[in-house]
Amino acid sequence: MNCLSPSLLASDFARLGEQVVLLDEAGAQYVHIDVMDGNFVPSISMGLPVIKSIRPCSDRIFDVHLMIEEPVRYIDDFVDAGADLITVHTEACGHLDRTIEAIKETGVLAGAALNPATPLSVLDYILPKLDMVLLMSVNPGFGGQKYIPYTTEKIRDLKKKIDRSGQQIDIEVDGGVNLNNVREIMDAGANIIVAGTAVFKGDIRRNVESFLKIMEQ
Ligand code: DX5
Numbered sequence: 001m002n003c004l005s006p007s008l009l010a011s012d013f014a015r016l017g018e019q020v021v022l023l024d025e026a027g028a029q030y031v032h033i034d035v036m037d038g039n040f041v042p043s044i045s046m047g048l049p050v051i052k053s054i055r056p057c058s059d060r061i062f063d064v065h066l067m068i069e070e071p072v073r074y075i076d077d078f079v080d081a082g083a084d085l086i087t088v089h090t091e092a093c094g095h096l097d098r099t100i101e102a103i104k105e106t107g108v109l110a111g112a113a114l115n116p117a118t119p120l121s122v123l124d125y126i127l128p129k130l131d132m133v134l135l136m137s138v139n140p141g142f143g144g145q146k147y148i149p150y151t152t153e154k155i156r157d158l159k160k161k162i163d164r165s166g167q168q169i170d171i172e173v174d175g176g177v178n179l180n181n182v183r184e185i186m187d188a189g190a191n192i193i194v195a196g197t198a199v200f201k202g203d204i205r206r207n208v209e210s211f212l213k214i215m216e217q
Pocket residue numbers: 007009010032034065138139140141142143144145174175176177194195196197198
C-alpha cells in the first residue's frame with residue numbers, strides 16, 4: 001500500500017498536537033517521528049515524552065525513525081511511548097540482528113535504515129526479518145536538504161532485491177522529497193514517502209492532499 005509519512009521535524013512544535021490531528025484529517029496514513037541523539041547525527045530533535053504526549057492525538061501509524069547510536073537500549077521505551085514501527089540505522093547498530101529481534105519481540109513493525117552511501121549488501125541476510133527498509137535520500141540530521149539523485153537507482157536495485165526474495169517488504173524514502181520528484185521515487189519502487197518541508201511549508205492540508213493525489217496514480 002502507498003502511504004504518506006509527514007515528518008514532524010518540519011512542524012510547528014508550539015502547535016504539535018494540533019498539526020498531528022490535521023495530518024490525520026487530511027488523510028496521511030503515517031506520522032514520521034525523527035529522533036536524533038546529537039551523536040549518530042549532529043542535531044538533537046525530540047524524544048520519548050513528546051511521542052507519548054502526541055499519541056492520543058492520532059490513531060495513525062507512528063513511524064519512529066531512530067537516528068541514535070545503539071538504539072537497542074531504548075526499544076521498549078519507544079514501544080511504551082506509542083511507536084507502531086521502529087526503524088534503526090544499520091550504521092548505528094553493533095548488533096543489527098539482535099536489535100531487529102528486540103523490536104520484533106515487542107510486536108511492533110521493524111525497519112532498517114541506510115544512509116545514502118551505505119550499500120544494499122548490508123541487507124543480504126537480514127532482509128527476511130524486516131517489515132520495511134528506509135533509504136535515506138539525504139544525509140540524516142536535518143530537514144530541508146536536497147534529494148541526492150543517485151538514490152533513485154538505489155531504490156530500483158532494492159525493489160529488485162525484494163522482489164527476488166518473494167517477500168512483502170515496504171520501501172520508505174526519506175529526505176528532500178517534494179511534489180515534483182515523488183512520482184519518480186514511487187516509480188522506482190518506493191511505497192512509503194516521508195516529506196517534511198514539502199508538507200509543512202504553506203497549507204498543510206492542501207500539501208497532504210496534493211501528495212496523496214499523485215501517490216494514488
Ligand atoms: C532527516 C530526517 C527526515 C527529514 C525530512 O534526517 O530523517 O525525516 O525530516 O525532511 P525534508 O522532507 O524536509 O527533507
